[in-house]
Amino acid sequence: MSTIEVSSVKKAYGDLQAVDGISFTVNEGEVFSVLGPNGAGKTTTIEILEGLRERDSGDVKVLGFDPWKNGYELHKKIGVMPQGFRFFEYPTPREAIKYYADLFGVKVDVDGILRKVILEDSANTYFTKLSGGQKQKVGLALSLVNDPELVFLDEPTTGLDPQARRAVWDIIRNLKKEGRCVLLTTHYLEEAEELADRVAIMNKGKIITLGTPQEIIAKYSSGERLLVRGNQTLVDYLRENTKLEVRFDGNGLITILVQQKHDVLIALASIEQSGLEWTDLRTQRDSLEDIFVRLVGEPIEERAEVA
Amino acid sequence: MNFKRLAADLSIFGRGYIRSRIGVFFALIFPVILILLFGAIFSGGNSGPITVYIQNQDGSNQISNAFITALNSTSTIRLIPVDSSQNFSQYLLSHSSSDGVVIPGEFSSDFVSGRTVNVTVYGNPASTSSAIVSGITRGVVSAFNLKRAGGSPIVGVHQLSIKSQSYKYVDFLVPGLIGFSILTSPMFALVNISSQYKRDNIFKQLSLTPLTKTEWLAAKVLWYVVLTGISFLLMVLVGVFAFGAQITLSLGITPFLIIGPLLFVSLGMLVGTVSKSVESAAVVGNLVTFPMMFLSGTFFPVSTMPTYLQTIAHVLPLFYVIDGLNNVMIYGNYGQALLDLAVLLVLSVVVFSMAARFFKWRED
Ligand SMILES: Nc1ncnc2c1ncn2[C@@H]1O[C@H](COP(=O)(O)OP(=O)(O)OP(=O)(O)O)[C@@H](O)[C@H]1O
Ligand SMILES: [Mg+2]
16 A cells, blocks of 8 residues: 555635645655745645645545545644644744644654654743744754654755754654655655656646656656867867757756767767867766756656656 | 544644643633722722712701711711811712702701701712712701600601622622623634644544544533533632622533533634635624624623623623523522523524534545
8 A cells, every 4th residue: 555645636716726636645655855946836736645735636644544634633643744743932942842732642752753853952942932943943853753654744944054954854754664655745856766666847836857866867867978278160060060969058057968978978989080179078968957947947847748 | 423533633733722821821811800800990990989079067066966877887888077177069070079068067066956948069060979878868957856855756768688789890700701701712713723733734634533523522611611610610710709799609500511611612613614815714703703702791790781682692692591590590580590501402402413513524
């Protein structure tokens, strides 16, 4: 049984179709990341899965429960860190964790959780006095109190300093190691690439593509490129003497698109034959970031043609 | 209802409440300041004897002295003698007083010889104290006339005291301000909390835990019942020891100290949840709270207000809290108190169920 099963889910706010018929499954023990620009519908999706919002149509099963109808049962088994977490003003992180433990009726190692999210130093500071990142760490800490099988993290690292972000990454890796399933939304592609087993890229309420980071790169990458530094004369020489597509940024960086392995040899031979100056030869592949920018940066129809 | 969860929520809320200090000030300290203030302002007017200046132009002679002694024997007025050389009306003016009595020079001789003689009473016709002075003087004059005529009284006055005559303003002030605190502290807090928690998605956050709406609401009610209990003790102590308030403490008070906070926690919750924003919640909250604060008998007994305001008072929920407290603590009228309680119960059920209905953990 999959941990999360979503099929044809829709949700509109008035005229705005925030989630427009999405389907995906998340497998047991998987770290699944939803990537997308602001307003893509990530939070709406994740809140539908948590049972905080009612879907207009479609089917959702989370750990076997319908989250809207059986939220109360489901909530005992999941941990949630909402986007922009806020809490009562006056408890300290220590008290907040204790409060959650009492509500869930569980015994917890409060210090252990504080250490896990690197919050020991502010353990006794009132919530309202904590910095933005520290407040978020409280949210993360609370999502772990009930020893959840499945953890939802809505932009857990937005606004964190690099060290804290790495710490959150470590927490997520540990959650995976402990066999828990994590659903993570993020704007940071490196984060998805770093952590996620599979990624769904969302835009305007739709999932544009879904797969492992490598699959997505392989599918949408515009191929490998050969980069070399040189001048306009070299560019002209290459364009005249090869059939390769050559781009020039006007500032010394030449990009040669490589369709097949053989193209690399042709390019290299041609550069050598020209007798012109060149430096800094290297190859480059699309990163998830390039693909993301390309996918959400241009109309989807156009993209479909190219692919 | 799980009491461990309720206790956990009560504890975190109570701690936050105490730490923020502002709530404690308005719930416990502010009503005490009010009772001290209002008690001090209004206790001067009614109690204490009326000062009356008296000029005896008859010198010191037995009959005029007997007249003065008779005047003095009532505790209602306090006589201050004025030297007979003074211009009396001038003297009164310069002492900012309008109440005075002058015994003429021939008082004793005329009394003995049976000639008509008048005692002059100075007074301000608009003032009740002048009317009292005049009445007392006439009483003493009648007694002297009767004695002079050698008669004995036929019609006497047999005086009984009914408790209602001894009510003082502060007696009403104690239940009134307990009502004030029952209204204001939960109302302002819950309007604010519920709109703010909604804005900050804290209710959503709580909905992800096993805590239920009812447990959450019950914890708030419980907190305000405890707070009301403390406020009640403070008001009674200050009222009784600082102003000698005459109030009866009985178990009949308890239902009002429980139902009151329940009602206003629910009402505050209702206002906070149906409002679109924190700001509009505050406005609506004030619109609901302020008329109730002034017109329900908090600072002045409703019976002293004009009739149309009394009619308005009867539709305000707080009126039934204060009226009930008055009936138990002052009049000992338990029948009426039960009626008040019945009205409150119905109101609470209605408001509580509306609050519970409109109050959502999560959106849809
Ligand atoms: N409660 C709501 N009422 C009306 N519109 C809403 C509501 N919540 C979200 N929206 C709209 O739905 C769209 C999707 O919002 P959502 O919060 O799901 O985006 P997101 O992908 O999480 O964005 P971000 O990266 O900025 O968090 C947005 O255009 C937003 O304005
Ligand atoms: Mg979001």
